[in-house]
Amino acid sequence: xxxxxxxxxxxxxxxxxxxxxxxxxxxxxxxxxxxxxxxxxxxxxxxxxxxxxxxxxxxxxxxxxxxxxxxxxxxxxxxxxxxxxxxxxxxxxxxxxxxxxxxxxxxxxxxxxxxxxxxx
Numbered sequence: 001x002x003x004x005x006x007x008x009x010x011x012x013x014x015x016x017x018x019x020x021x022x023x024x025x026x027x028x029x030x031x032x033x034x035x036x037x038x039x040x041x042x043x044x045x046x047x048x049x050x051x052x053x054x055x056x057x058x059x060x061x062x063x064x065x066x067x068x069x070x071x072x073x074x075x076x077x078x079x080x081x082x083x084x085x086x087x088x089x090x091x092x093x094x095x096x097x098x099x100x101x102x103x104x105x106x107x108x109x110x111x112x113x114x115x116x117x118x119x120x
Contacts, residue, residue: 007078007086015077018113019085019106027072029065031058038113045117068095075101083108 013020018037025033035058038044044051044060051060070093078086087104100120107115 007080010077010079012074012077012087014079015085015087016108016111018108018111019087022113023074023087023104026061031061031065034061039109042113043115045115045119047118068093070095 015023022034022037025031025037035054038054038057041053042057044057046060046064049060051057070091073090074087075090076086076088078088080086085106085108087106089102089104090099091102092099102118102120105115105117105119106113
């Protein structure tokens with residue numbers, strides 16, 4: 001696949017188990033379950049900041065869970081290849097702007113999340 005090829009859409013149910021379960025835990029604000037789906041050396045990039053390893057990821061999840069009140073709806077999914085997936089979410093809440101569509105770009109390794117980049 002070249003960079004100009006479109007990324008194929010998949011049903012959200014076709015996302016790998018680690019992503020599907022992580023997203024459910026993230027939405028439920030079940031931080032312990034969410035963190036379990038990351039590798040020990042995982043990286044999360046959100047709002048221009050990088051979080052490395054389970055302790056920093058846990059802190060990021062706790063902070064983001066309490067910072068704003070919002071609803072999140074999974075609106076689409078794409079499979080780039082066997083290790084890379086995109087889950088698109090629509091958020092509405094009391095954060096600046098109030099509405100945003102975000103792409104959660106996942107990289108998997110050994111059936112766990114090794115990288116997550118969240119971007120508009």
